[in-house]
Amino acid sequence: MKKSTKPLKTRDEREGSPWTGLGAVLTKEMADHLTGARMLILDALVVLTAVGTIYTALQNIRPGANNEFLYLRLFTTAQEPLPAFVFFLAILVPLIAIALSFDSINGEFNRRTLSRILAQPVYRDALLMGKFLGGLMTLTMVFSAIWLLIFGIGILRLGVPPTAEETGRALWFLLGTIFYGGIWMALAMLFSTVFRSSATAALASIAVWAFFIFFWNIVVGLVTPLLAPDQITNLEQLVAASQSQMVLTRISPLTLYADIATIMLQPTERFLGFVLPVQLDRAIEAPLPLAQSVLVI
């Protein structure tokens, strides 16, 4: 029996990398996600909305013949009664992310596998991180597939290849979408560790989601007047008020995502939030290059 070779320097130092076993957890989680029935349902849902909205968008785009940024408009064009694909994503992405991870930890607990896994030589960090990354990579695969699908349909129906600028913008948008999904996934995982029952965790995550979709704007609308002075007398106060409102709305990941989408997919947009007429005066009505749009975010 060998005694431990090197004594640990400080009491707080842990031996070994926290990522030991990360790969194993990651592969297992991805395999689980990709073969699960849950995933099939979600995939079907997203593909359906994608195809549906793009179809209507294509119908809309055709007669218009304003052919700048055709591909980006695939994402954004809406036709009554169907909203644009971007809007669908803003709502669906959180749901998918939550659905993938709301039972990641407490599910293991309830199946009694958690203690068995933790008895293996891995840290909890590796388990959590592996689960998160596994989910995120699954999301990435799904979204990339949809993204390619949209471009594919676009090329078929529009008959013009997308420009580099368009591709770049759409790629950034894809990244934003994945990041957005990651936020919700992390939230669902947090609830999954806090609550023992997966149903509670799912409900809590969906409650947060609903709160941000339906109520956050109302809350902001109520709170900002309280923060602002009773009467707005000069320009500075007006700017301050609108800025505090913007900060508040941006607490919601939904708004942030919408902002990203707007800037990336609508090159003519160059400001987020409140803009003074003075600033607009000097602005040129022309689309921003990709790099500039990224800066705005």
Place this chain on the structure above:
Amino acid sequence: MSDLVLEAKGLTKQYGDFVAVDHLDLSIRRGEVFGLLGPNGAGKTTTILMLLGLTEPTGGEVSVLGFDPARQPLSVKKRVGYMPDQVGFYDDLTARENLIYIAKLNGIPRDQIKRRVEEAIERVRLSHVIDQRTATFSRGMRQRLGLADVLIKNPQLIIMDEPTQGLDPELAHEFLDLIHSLKTEGTTILLSSHLLHQVQAICDRVGLFSQGRMVLQGTVSELARKVLGGAYRIQLQAEGPAAKLRKALEGLRDVNAVEMNNGAIQIEAQKDVRADAAEAVIQAGGRLQGLSVEAQSLDDIYTRYFEEVRNEKVN
């Protein structure tokens, strides 16, 4: 390094005001089977979690195989197999897939995984269902798969939490046989249980746990001597003059008490006095019809001990 596989000194765990484990001293030698016994909620599981580094002790020191579980959990967990009280598996995976995952988490080299998994499953006699989904497994099969899961890393120490809980007597017996065969191969085993009679058969030493304290520790017969006084209980069936028989038996050395009830005689003795008793019966003119010694039962020790504790408290 010494022969001690596990050593704990003054190990304490507090949850708020509640003391789950109170200054526990415990040492386990290589190759022995140690039983951690006590009622539910006595602190057995908490102790085990501390030994594995899954919870940090509030005070005291532990060393498992020379490592400190709180600081070097990976080294400990690589060498110690832990079987929780209720083993769960991923139901949608097969037995083989479940174990492969564990093997990967243990960092077993890729080219060895297949062989090690098959060996472990063979060991617990589940080879015929290796490619079945674990959802179809019975309680007993799950328990055995749980053991395979532990064996896959060739542990130097196996810790089992309530290994026979929820198994019917036959399955429990089968499982204890498995544990026994591990012991003969030199694996050190620490198991916790509240099912005393099952554990008694395979444990070299036991520790009685009560309210976070280890109240008694030693081999079963040591404990019996300590708690029961006369450790051996001998049953006799004999015909003959009762008074004479009683006198003859009470006159024997090491006999503490003789109880007679028609033909059935019960002797409490410090040693196994069966031979002497038989001789005494015959010399007293009796006819011996039956003779047996009752193994000291942990149940008795346990009940007696806690009765005494209770009486002391009352007094």
